[in-house]
Amino acid sequence: MATVTHKAVTEPDTETRGRPARKRRAGGQRTATVIALRVLVIVVAVALWQMMSGPVVPEYAVSKPTEVYDALIDMLGSATGWTDIRVTTVEVLAGFGLGVAAGTVMGLVLGSFPLLGRVLEPLVAALNGIPKIALAPLFLLFFGIGPWSKITIAMTGVAFVVFYNVYLGLRLRERELVEVVQVMGGRRHHVLGYVTIPTLAAPFFAALKTGGPLAILGVIGGEFIASSEGVGHELFTAAQNLDAAAEFAGLIVLVALTLALNGVLSALDTYALKCLGLAARRRPQPRG
Structure with a gap:
């Protein structure tokens, strides 16, 4: 009974200690995702600019x-x-x-x-x-x-x-x-x-x-x-x-x-x- 009680007490403590690490990892993943999406938006915008300059928009105006x-x-x-x-x-x-x-x-x-x-x-x-x-x-x-x-x-x-x-x-x-x-x-x-x-x-x-x-x-x-x-x-x-x-x-x-x-x-x-x-x-x- 003492062993069971000890496990019941210590297991939540281990889980509690692991929460900050999981939160940090999740926060880091979200930050990386946001940065990747920003870079993707810039790349897509530049690619569209390159393709549309001339055929769609006058090149002298937007280069x-x-x-x-x-x-x-x-x-x-x-x-x-x-x-x-x-x-x-x-x-x-x-x-x-x-x-x-x-x-x-x-x-x-x-x-x-x-x-x-x-x-x-x-x-x-x-x-x-x-x-x-x-x-x-x-x-x-x-x-x-x-x-x-x-x-x-x-x-x-x-x-x-x-x-x-x-x-x-x-x-x-x-x-x-x-x-x-x-x-x-x-x-x-x-x-x-x-x-x-x-x-x-x-x-x-x-x-x-x-x-x-x-x-x-x-x-x-x-x-x-x-x-x-x-x-x-x-x-x-x-x-x-x-x-x-x-x-x-x-x-x-x-x-x-x-x-x-x-x-x-x-x-x-x-x-x-x-x-x-x-x-x-x-x-x-x-x-x-």
Whole structure:
């Protein structure tokens, strides 16, 4: 009887210990399947593009994947191409960083002082309603065709997104939690560490992921209007020359830049939420 009881107790423990390994294997298989399907979609799309270019769609308008590949190799193999990529990358990163800083400061200030927020929020909303690309000629007058005009356009788009996420996050902060911390003797830095930062973490990083593409859009739009170098300048030149292959090559570079920026922001988001102890909130809860 003792042996039977021992088996009855230990067998569920062994099964329980084996569940995490099976879940990891199942998760790895699902991830591999998703990646394989993504690659398959890309391969099918490129094959259809190659076959339809000419017989179905004019080749001068869409070129062919083989010609786009040659144009991309030429771009990456030249000093001019890498100079354009470097200029656009620096402008995007500078505009993004300055926009995040400006939006965060505005959101914290207006969110921390309710009266000031009620006074200035309509003005901020009115400025945000202006299309950012419409401000490009004004910035060009101030800063010329150099990089600072593009950086300012990118900064403007990112700043408003970050501002609204931080500002609304502060307004939606649970007042009861703040009062509990204060009743327990907590000071402003305790409220900041235990209530404000955990509350703002998710909307702040959501704003960063939204602001990344906006920074790229602002820089490329500014380079379209007036510039002497940059990926946007090359795209505009290729469009004027009806060079579809060079146009698609530039777009591929922009896609790679967007994916790289989003990957860095996603890794930073995961790391920050893990440090704050908020990562578990994003995990899907087991059913049953």
